[in-house]
Amino acid sequence: MTATHNETAAGLRPYKLLEGRFHRLAALNEAAGMLHWDMAAMMPPGGAETRAEQLAQLRLVCHEILADPAMAGLLGEAESRREELDPWAASNLHEMRRQWIHATALEPRLVEALSRASSRCEGIWREARPASDFAKVAPALGELLALVREAAAAKAARLGGGLYEALLDEYEPGGKTASIDAVFDDLAGFLPELRAKALEAQTRRPAPLAAKGPFPTARQKALGERLMATVGFDFDHGRLDTSLHPFCGGTPDDVRITTRYDESDFASALMGVLHETGHALYERGLPQPWRYQPVGQARGMGIHESQSLLMEMQACRSKPFLAHLAPLLAEAFGHDDPAFTAENLLALYWRVKPGFIRVDADEVTYPSHVILRYRLERALIEGRMEIADLPAAWNEGMESLLGIRPPSDREGCLQDIHWYDGAFGYFPTYTLGAMTAAQLFDAAGRADPEIPARLGHGDFKPLLGWLRTHVHGLASSLPASEILTRATGRPLDAGVFKRHLERRYLHQA
Numbered sequence: 323m324t325a326t327h328n329e330t331a332a333g334l335r336p337y338k339l340l341e342g343r344f345h346r347l348a349a350l351n352e353a354a355g356m357l358h359w360d361m362a363a364m365m366p367p368g369g370a371e372t373r374a375e376q377l378a379q380l381r382l383v384c385h386e387i388l389a390d391p392a393m394a395g396l397l398g399e400a401e402s403r404r405e406e407l408d409p410w411a412a413s414n415l416h417e418m419r420r421q422w423i424h425a426t427a428l429e430p431r432l433v434e435a436l437s438r439a440s441s442r443c444e445g446i447w448r449e450a451r452p453a454s455d456f457a458k459v460a461p462a463l464g465e466l467l468a469l470v471r472e473a474a475a476a477k478a479a480r481l482g483g484g485l486y487e488a489l490l491d492e493y494e495p496g497g498k499t500a501s502i503d504a505v506f507d508d509l510a511g512f513l514p515e516l517r518a519k520a521l522e523a524q525t526r527r528p529a530p531l532a533a534k535g536p537f538p539t540a541r542q543k544a545l546g547e548r549l550m551a552t553v554g555f556d557f558d559h560g561r562l563d564t565s566l567h568p569f570c571g572g573t574p575d576d577v578r579i580t581t582r583y584d585e586s587d588f589a590s591a592l593m594g595v596l597h598e599t600g601h602a603l604y605e606r607g608l609p610q611p612w613r614y615q616p617v618g619q620a621r622g623m624g625i626h627e628s629q630s631l632l633m634e635m636q637a638c639r640s641k642p643f644l645a646h647l648a649p650l651l652a653e654a655f656g657h658d659d660p661a662f663t664a665e666n667l668l669a670l671y672w673r674v675k676p677g678f679i680r681v682d683a684d685e686v687t688y689p690s691h692v693i694l695r696y697r698l699e700r701a702l703i704e705g706r707m708e709i710a711d712l713p714a715a716w717n718e719g720m721e722s723l724l725g726i727r728p729p730s731d732r733e734g735c736l737q738d739i740h741w742y743d744g745a746f747g748y749f750p751t752y753t754l755g756a757m758t759a760a761q762l763f764d765a766a767g768r769a770d771p772e773i774p775a776r777l778g779h780g781d782f783k784p785l786l787g788w789l790r791t792h793v794h795g796l797a798s799s800l801p802a803s804e805i806l807t808r809a810t811g812r813p814l815d816a817g818v819f820k821r822h823l824e825r826r827y828l829h830q831a
């Protein structure tokens with residue numbers, strides 16, 4: 323029996339109601355995002371208390387929308403009539419369910435306990451880190467971990483899959499430990515030898531010259547904005563400002579990126595701006611008609627980071643682009659400097675230097691920092707390791723992965739805020755992003771062999787066009803693994819990234 327028009331309309335009704343509710347949720351989340359940007363980039367310190375209250379109330383309203391008892395019924399009814407939905411609406415419904423699970427899997431008691439334990443632990447960590455005193459923060463971190471394990475179990479029961487995957491899913495939807503293990507183990511086996519060879523090759527080349535500063539902030543900013551425009555950033559739909567920790571915020575139609583400047587060094591803010599521009603182009607490229615629906619939002623942190631690293635590491639640190647950049651530096655800073663040559667920029671931006679601190683790491687050593695954290699946090703969540711064992715396990719892991727041993731916990735397991743703030747399952751997305759970036763850039767270059775050379779003329783249009791079609795325009799309509807497979811012809815593997823590192827760091831190409 324075929325459904326009458328009225329029955330079909332009745333079947334669609336729960337789904338349409340959901341679209342309305344999720345539209346409201348997305349608009350409120352965007353407003354919270356703008357308030358957060360303002361807090362980080364503009365707000366005077368005296369506004370902190372009221373801003374915290376505004377954000378807390380907005381988050382509460384957002385949570386209430388998802389936790390509304392009617393929501394479960396609407397999702398269930400819409401899902402029971404799924405065959406009446408077109409594929410786009412079916413994907414949207416799938417993403418609605420995912421957001422709902424993450425918002426409602428934890429009892430209010432656990433949500434509150436987690437929030438309290440995270441704030442407390444983070445506060446103690448802020449004192450323990452400079453003092454390199456792990457013992458001081460260990461009890462608070464232990465209490466927080468117990469709650470995070472509880473949260474992982476509650477989410478795993480709803481999502482299916484393992485405990486770690488339940489936490490990972492919030493950042494990398496559908497991410498699987500088996501596929502992460504496969505690519506990370508492959509990389510971990512490859513990197514030590516590559517690193518040794520790259521360091522050896524580096525000794526045979528001149529060390530980079532340091533350019534003579536100062537580099538006034540206003541001039542750095544003007545250069546940053548010029549390069550953002552070159553890459554494809556639309557200043558009618560976004561801004562560049564300053565904040566303590568660089569980030570990309572705002573909304574797809576009003577993307578706010580930030581950076582910080584060091585007047586004695588132009589190099590790091592410049593690449594920082596290009597990195598955030600990659601994030602911004604992704605947000606901006608999400609399909610306009612899908613705004614305010616879950617399926618229209620960015621796919622996850624792995625794909626997001628792939629877009630920033632594709633711009634920063636693959637495109638803007640490429641030989642052709644650095645050659646394009648060199649003369650722009652003399653122009654931007656109003657003087658010539660022997661450091662402003664293409665050769666010197668290569669020496670500067672392709673330098674390998676193993677160190678203890680992840681955020682200062684180069685492209686070759688960064689994955690080792692991430693693999694270490696991924697293995698440790700998984701062991702902690704799965705109950706194979708306890709907090710007391712963390713400092714020793716960290717140091718041993720650094721020694722085996724990077725060949726260096728931190729002299730203190732400040733330069734070891736106390737360095738990153740993530741765990742002390744309750745964020746477990748985030749770290750792998752950095753390196754998944756780096757590998758995805760390499761695979762996408764390689765595929766773009768195979769689809770249009772002109773792309774790398776065009777970058778040398780400051781022409782990013784063909785590259786951006788390819789990304790718009792194969793990544794940005796798909797938003798969350800497919801799983802990340804499917805987006806990558808369709809764009810590049812195969813699932814994520816470490817091979818393209820490994821060849822990229824060999825080409826750049828061994829053969830200087």
Ligand SMILES: [Zn+2]
Pocket residue numbers: 597601627630
């Ligand atoms: Zn990033």
